[in-house]
Amino acid sequence: MARTPLNTDEINAALHELPGWSFAGDALTKSFTFADFQEAVGFMVRLAFHAEALDHHPSLHNVYNRVEIALNTHDAGNKVTEMDVKLAKAIEALT
Numbered sequence: 001m002a003r004t005p006l007n008t009d010e011i012n013a014a015l016h017e018l019p020g021w022s023f024a025g026d027a028l029t030k031s032f033t034f035a036d037f038q039e040a041v042g043f044m045v046r047l048a049f050h051a052e053a054l055d056h057h058p059s060l061h062n063v064y065n066r067v068e069i070a071l072n073t074h075d076a077g078n079k080v081t082e083m084d085v086k087l088a089k090a091i092e093a094l095t
């Protein structure tokens with residue numbers, strides 16, 4: 001159930017509760033900017049603990065103080081599912 005693809009209405013409803021997040025390339029995406037590289041890496045490490053706890057793993061792209069996140073579910077054919085919304089909310093709680 002949690003790894004069933006969400007429809008467009010469900011994704012838009014989720015985005016209303018996720019400020020700064022977008023739906024792009026079949027993923028929930030957001031770019032975070034930090035003071036420096038160390039802060040950016042610290043964020044990714046803290047995020048990693050939540051991802052492990054949820055058994056759901058983000059795509060992360062880091063350049064210096066920026067971290068770009070894309071969330072979708074491989075087990076659902078790389079579509080957005082409830083698991084991605086859950087992880088996005090956990091990430092928001094970290095910032």
Ligand code: H2B
Nearest residue numbers: 055056057058072073074075076
């Ligand atoms: N992460 C993401 N993003 N998508 C998945 O489908 C997924 C995952 N599946 N983390 C999990 C692990 C699965 O491979 C394990 C077996 O539960």
